[in-house]
Amino acid sequence: MPIELKMPALSPTMEEGTLAKWLVKEGDTVAAGDLLAEIETDKATMEFEAVDEGTIAKIVVPEGTDRVKVGEVIAVIAGEGEDAGAAAEAPKAAKEPVAKEGGETGAGQPAKEDAAPAPKPEAKAAPQAAPKADTGDRVKASPLARRLAEQKGVDLSSLTGSGPGGRIVKADIDSATGAPKKAVAPEAAPVATPAAAAATADTEIPHEAVKLSNMRKTIARRLTESKQQIPHIYLTVDIQIDALLKLRGELNESLKSRGVKLSVNDMLIKALAISLIEVPACNVSFAGDQLLKYSRADVSVAVSIPNGLITPIIVGADTKSMSAIATEMKDLAGRAKEGKLQPHEYQGGTASISNMGMFGIKAFDAVINPPQAMIMAIGAGEKRPYVVNDSLQIATVMSATGSFDHRAIDGADGAKQMQAFKRLVENPLGMLA
Structure with a gap:
């Protein structure tokens, strides 16, 4: 059965990261402990190791991709004795039922009857439920959510997280305590519009636009x-x-x-x-x-x-x-x-x-x-x-x-x-x- 390699949480505060570099390519054989990729978190660039052995069947997320959510599938590994080509098609097959909702494919052509079996959408939902079952004694929550829960006396284990990978975030605490939605407004207000406007106004000055790293x-x-x-x-x-x-x-x-x-x-x-x-x-x-x-x-x-x-x-x-x-x-x-x-x-x-x-x-x-x-x-x-x-x-x-x-x-x-x-x-x- 194909193994989905997902974006790992390499720090407690990480919710997304940049897949800086792949250290393997499709067709490579890997074993537990082999280095697979370099991932840029909010603090540092860290190496990601394999925990399973097999063959890299498909690289789903290319290197250099920003804002890859924790838990998102970034590659597929074919297990021992498994056909790498078939394993590479697994992620595509899992996504097709969603794309073919209403009887058409993404290209607007009629969906093939054997390409969109009814049970497929339910199978897609399984990974979403996994984080909740995984929490057990260790509830997944952002540091801000933990602090707010402690201040307001909210039991984190009673909440269902809406963040990446089922992580409990500030909005979940606000919902649990009945906090008004307008509480978000002050955070949105300090957007650096003046600075952005000034930068736009000065674009005639010779310059180089450098993309900010996650750090x-x-x-x-x-x-x-x-x-x-x-x-x-x-x-x-x-x-x-x-x-x-x-x-x-x-x-x-x-x-x-x-x-x-x-x-x-x-x-x-x-x-x-x-x-x-x-x-x-x-x-x-x-x-x-x-x-x-x-x-x-x-x-x-x-x-x-x-x-x-x-x-x-x-x-x-x-x-x-x-x-x-x-x-x-x-x-x-x-x-x-x-x-x-x-x-x-x-x-x-x-x-x-x-x-x-x-x-x-x-x-x-x-x-x-x-x-x-x-x-x-x-x-x-x-x-x-x-x-x-x-x-x-x-x-x-x-x-x-x-x-x-x-x-x-x-x-x-x-x-x-x-x-x-x-x-x-x-x-x-x-x-x-």
């Missing part, structure tokens, strides 16, 4: 939501880092035999994690009528990649040694640039750090990455006149700016965390204890 679309959407919905408060401190640089040099000398090299950023990740534990009021997330308080500091680290930005996570950074953080960060950053991170390696985190010091940026205000409630922006370390022991001296100083979600974190608590972060960086030996 860039996601970055644009999430950062817009962050600035629109989260009241940011910014707190900046100047930090002397001479002691940190001295300790880094000594540690790197001792770690040379192990092939480990600490960066300043590795040490700042550790300092941020410890400061979150010391000031737990800042290690939180705002969740509607709830405040989520975390007992572990998972630090998301901004990494620039060709298609945009991704934030791999150092889990439990408060308890890891600096050498462990350096080793893990090197691996995560390398795989991030190759597009090979797994969803659990970049989704989550309790706070973020973004370092632009290597570009000579003195200071900047970073945008909070929801649902987190704070992000630390690191500027360049530079020689400045600085008061040391009541005398004016030249010291290496960097500026650090914390962006805090004012719904969840009061200014005084944010100030305490910035104070703790400054103390840890200026007295780095304490981070080794």
Whole structure:
């Protein structure tokens, strides 16, 4: 029996993706674990592996196709001993009854009696019902739908999802709670009509129109939501880092035999994690009528990649040694640039750090990455006149700016965390204890 290969959900938030590249062609024999395609999700380009063995009978969705829904058939595999040609016709045969409704084919010719048997439309409905049966203890719902259901006391298991693959979406929660349909209007209002009009008006200027990747679309959407919905408060401190640089040099000398090299950023990740534990009021997330308080500091680290930005996570950074953080960060950053991170390696985190010091940026205000409630922006370390022991001296100083979600974190608590972060960086030996 032909095996339908469907667009997979490669991340919890994925509802559609781009089939970037096929790594096989029709007629190829594949086994479980073989790489079939590269799929661009809302976060990264990931490889899709086969779980069945057989022959690629037909590629239904060509490479380069955008907005392929999760659950949509993208290829057909003929099983062992099965005729590949017959298997390739299976998807077409399944679609014909729909096209021939009313007694005609899509070309307007009379339908052949043996080409449109009555039971076929019911067979087509089977995949639609599958997601519902599959949910069981794990209900398929978008993150927004889960949050709204929690706020409004809606039992997700009692709903039938209208989204891709039976996923429960915001509209299903609104229907269940009797929310007025007009609630959609505010979301439709901020469409970037002025920007689009300006772009259209300037088309005489020499330019190149570059199609946005799924990652860039996601970055644009999430950062817009962050600035629109989260009241940011910014707190900046100047930090002397001479002691940190001295300790880094000594540690790197001792770690040379192990092939480990600490960066300043590795040490700042550790300092941020410890400061979150010391000031737990800042290690939180705002969740509607709830405040989520975390007992572990998972630090998301901004990494620039060709298609945009991704934030791999150092889990439990408060308890890891600096050498462990350096080793893990090197691996995560390398795989991030190759597009090979797994969803659990970049989704989550309790706070973020973004370092632009290597570009000579003195200071900047970073945008909070929801649902987190704070992000630390690191500027360049530079020689400045600085008061040391009541005398004016030249010291290496960097500026650090914390962006805090004012719904969840009061200014005084944010100030305490910035104070703790400054103390840890200026007295780095304490981070080794």
